[in-house]
Amino acid sequence: MSGAHAHALHYHGHSPLHRAAPQVKLAGLVLFVLAVVMTPPVAVWAFSIYAAILVALVGVASIPPRFFLTRLSIDLPFVLFAFLLPFFGEGPRVDLGFLSLSSAGLLAAWNILVKATLGAGASVLLAATTEVSDIITGLRKLKVPIVLTAIAAFMIRYLDVIAGEMRRTRIAMKARGYDPSWIAQVGPLATAAGALFIRSYERGERVHQAMMARGFVGEFPAALDDREEIVRWWPAMAPVLIAWATMVMASLIT
Amino acid sequence: MHMPDGYINAATAVGGAAVAAGGIWASLRQSGRHLREKQIPMAGLTAAFVFAVQMLNFPVAAGTSGHLLGGALAAILLGPWMGALVVTVVVVVQALLFADGGIVALGLNVLNMALVTVLVGWLAFRVLMRVLPKTTGGAIGATMAAGFFGVLGSSTAFVIEYAIGGLGGAPLTTVFATMTGVHALIGIGEGLISGVAVGSVLAVRPDLVTATADLGLRRTATAPGRRTVTAFVAVGLGVALALVFFVAPFASTDPDGLERVAIDQGFSAGAQDHPIEGPLSDYGVSGLESDQVGTMLAGAIGVFVVFGLGLGLVSVIRRRRTA
Numbered sequence: 001m002s003g004a005h006a007h008a009l010h011y012h013g014h015s016p017l018h019r020a021a022p023q024v025k026l027a028g029l030v031l032f033v034l035a036v037v038m039t040p041p042v043a044v045w046a047f048s049i050y051a052a053i054l055v056a057l058v059g060v061a062s063i064p065p066r067f068f069l070t071r072l073s074i075d076l077p078f079v080l081f082a083f084l085l086p087f088f089g090e091g092p093r094v095d096l097g098f099l100s101l102s103s104a105g106l107l108a109a110w111n112i113l114v115k116a117t118l119g120a121g122a123s124v125l126l127a128a129t130t131e132v133s134d135i136i137t138g139l140r141k142l143k144v145p146i147v148l149t150a151i152a153a154f155m156i157r158y159l160d161v162i163a164g165e166m167r168r169t170r171i172a173m174k175a176r177g178y179d180p181s182w183i184a185q186v187g188p189l190a191t192a193a194g195a196l197f198i199r200s201y202e203r204g205e206r207v208h209q210a211m212m213a214r215g216f217v218g219e220f221p222a223a224l225d226d227r228e229e230i231v232r233w234w235p236a237m238a239p240v241l242i243a244w245a246t247m248v249m250a251s252l253i254t
Numbered sequence: 255m256h257m258p259d260g261y262i263n264a265a266t267a268v269g270g271a272a273v274a275a276g277g278i279w280a281s282l283r284q285s286g287r288h289l290r291e292k293q294i295p296m297a298g299l300t301a302a303f304v305f306a307v308q309m310l311n312f313p314v315a316a317g318t319s320g321h322l323l324g325g326a327l328a329a330i331l332l333g334p335w336m337g338a339l340v341v342t343v344v345v346v347v348q349a350l351l352f353a354d355g356g357i358v359a360l361g362l363n364v365l366n367m368a369l370v371t372v373l374v375g376w377l378a379f380r381v382l383m384r385v386l387p388k389t390t391g392g393a394i395g396a397t398m399a400a401g402f403f404g405v406l407g408s409s410t411a412f413v414i415e416y417a418i419g420g421l422g423g424a425p426l427t428t429v430f431a432t433m434t435g436v437h438a439l440i441g442i443g444e445g446l447i448s449g450v451a452v453g454s455v456l457a458v459r460p461d462l463v464t465a466t467a468d469l470g471l472r473r474t475a476t477a478p479g480r481r482t483v484t485a486f487v488a489v490g491l492g493v494a495l496a497l498v499f500f501v502a503p504f505a506s507t508d509p510d511g512l513e514r515v516a517i518d519q520g521f522s523a524g525a526q527d528h529p530i531e532g533p534l535s536d537y538g539v540s541g542l543e544s545d546q547v548g549t550m551l552a553g554a555i556g557v558f559v560v561f562g563l564g565l566g567l568v569s570v571i572r573r574r575r576t577a
Contacts, residue, residue: 009352026350033357038264071353115260116356123353135350145282147294151343154298155305156351162302163309190447191477193307194454197300197331201462204299211295 009071009127017061017129022138024236029126033119035243041111043250047118050246053239054121061129071124072117083109132156154207162200169196256348257363257412259356266419271361277369278342284335293336301340304328308344323440325371326379326404327448330397331455333464334376341368366411374407375400379465390456391475391482393466397452398478398486401445402438406493409437431498438494442487446478449486453477 017025032053039046058068130138136156140149169192178188208216262270285293304324324344328337345364348354355363379400386392413430420429455463457476478486 030357033259034264037259037267037356037358112258112260116258119259119356119358120353123349123357127351127353132351145278147282147285148278148339148343148346150294151297151301151339152347154295155301155343155347158299158302159305162299162306166306166309187446187450190450191454193447194451195458196306197303197451197455198459198462200299200303201296201459204296207299208293208295 009124010131011061011063011067011128013062013129015061015129017057017125020129020236021141022130022134023141024138024233025126025130026135026138026142028237028240029122031237031240032122032243035240035247036115036118036122039115039247039250040254041107041114043254046246046250047114050118050243051121053243054118054125057125057239061125063125063128068121068124068128071128072121154204158200158203158207161203162196165199166192166196256345256355257359257366259358261356261420262359262362262415263419264358266415267358267362270365270415274342274361274364274369277338277365281335281338281342285339297332297336297340300328300332300336301343304340304344305347308348322444322447323367323371323405323408324448325368325408326375326397326400326444327451329372329376329404330379330400330448330452330465331463334372336464337376338369338372341372344368362412362415366408366415370407370411371404375404376465378403383466383469387472387474388469389472389474390453390460393456393463393469393471394449394453394475394478395482395486398445398449398482401448402441402486402490402493405437405441405444406434406497409433434497435494438490438497442490445486445490446483449478 032050036047036050039050058065126135133153133156136149136153139152140146173188173192304327307322307324307327323341325337325341328341331337332340342364345355345367346360349357349360349363379396382396382399383392386396410433413426413433416429417426420426452463453476456466456471456473460466460471460473
């Protein structure tokens with residue numbers, strides 16, 4: 001909701017995972033989650049291996065389990081849909097006392113729950129061990145077009161400013177005794193959003209003029225980085241290789 | 255609306271990512287050098303704006319996060335190409351930095367939330383402006399409709415993806431009815447907010463609204479009136495109900511259902527007297543008529559359950575905040 005949580009997921013540290021090159025971590029994240037998604041849902045043992053890999057990596061990164069689990073709960077509202085499936089699913093039904101649930105729906109619910117949670121866990125791990133600016137650098141090194149990474153960089157730089165402006169607007173509204181029920185909020189909030197857009201855009205114009213005044217010609221200089229980076233692909237890819245081997249095994253067996 | 259990993263199978267997700275990449279490439283080509291040299295800071299600031307606006311949750315659905323998608327709004331303010339790029343960046347950053355939406359599903363999320371909302375919203379706006387009066391009031395009305403149809407387009411895209419590669423056990427008609435119902439409500443909220451927001455920009459800096467730049471708008475109302483809002487909500491609900499009740503039954507790709515129709519229409523019409531004993535009882539279809547009514551009812555119940563959950567959740571959060 002309101003409030004800046006731009007860096008809420010980052011956990012400061014100096015582990016090998018923190019120091020690994022962002023492009024390696026990004027590629028590893030995509031490949032790991034791909035293996036998870038491709039695994040047949042009946043292969044329960046495979047998912048415990050994935051979970052073990054994640055737990056091991058959380059340990060390597062020395063992120064407190066509590067921190068990791070609270071950040072993981074972001075996933076919760078999005079899997080609520082999964083809980084409805086056993087009730088609306090088709091096919092043969094399973095009797096659980098007074099409840100009659102669809103077995104296909106149950107399997108689908110398990111499938112969504114476990115894959116969504118593992119995927120979110122892997123994303124949280126990336127966000128926890130990688131600075132925002134490093135993620136942009138990593139995307140750039142993975143050949144994402146510079147227009148996109150540049151927009152992302154500006155967006156992240158000014159996110160706190162814009163979110164702060166929105167928060168101040170809401171506080172100002174409340175300070176003047178404005179506290180309507182939810183449906184009545186829509187009008188004034190939308191007007192505030194329109195004002196926010198004008199402010200954001202005009203700020204963008206000023207930023208651009210300031211950049212031009214300092215000699216900006218459409219290219220961004222590479223940031224100096226004196227930190228030691230681990231750009232070795234193979235050791236970093238070990239968890240991914242284990243995950244893919246597991247997925248292939250699971251697909252062959254079932 | 256942020257789809258986590260696991261909803262849709264990997265092949266469909268990768269295919270969706272390829273389509274999304276094609277859309278992004280086209281947008282990059284179209285926005286071209288102009289964007290590269292002049293507008294990156296503006297695009298970035300607008301992306302921050304869309305991101306902030308997406309934090310404006312309005313309680314509609316718990317399972318599908320009822321916040322503003324901002325696709326139609328971005329399209330109307332920035333034009334379709336820039337709008338698509340800006341919302342794409344927002345969706346990607348949400349997935350990578352906030353674990354909001356899946357990683358393998360990221361391509362599908364970009365497709366649904368950035369490309370489809372922007373494209374449908376832009377087309378709806380431009381088509382409607384040919385019919386509506388070329389005034390600021392007309393533009394606000396068109397924006398409201400654009401927001402509504404953008405969201406419905408997005409949810410329809412999800413249902414299509416679910417039909418291709420959904421791993422769920424729920425019947426397609428139920429998914430379609432539920433998604434359309436929930437997103438019609440979200441779309442009404444989206445349309446209202448987009449309309450008011452564009453109206454307030456038209457009032458102060460009409461030059462910033464790309465979609466109306468070539469229309470030469472006459473200035474009338476800069477906020478939707480009570481009658482416009484009522485008409486919009488009524489039409490929105492009507493469209494949603496029409497979709498759920500008339501389109502949903504035909505959206506089923508279930509071959510058993512089709513087979514059943516053929517048999518019912520043909521020689522074994524009499525078998526309906528003993529549906530349980532019939533040769534098709536293995537398929538678990540207990541009469542097409544009641545099955546359709548059943549799925550539609552299930553869809554309607556689903557809408558209310560999700561709506562109620564969302565409402566309850568928000569009231570709890572509100573109470574905890576004020577306490």
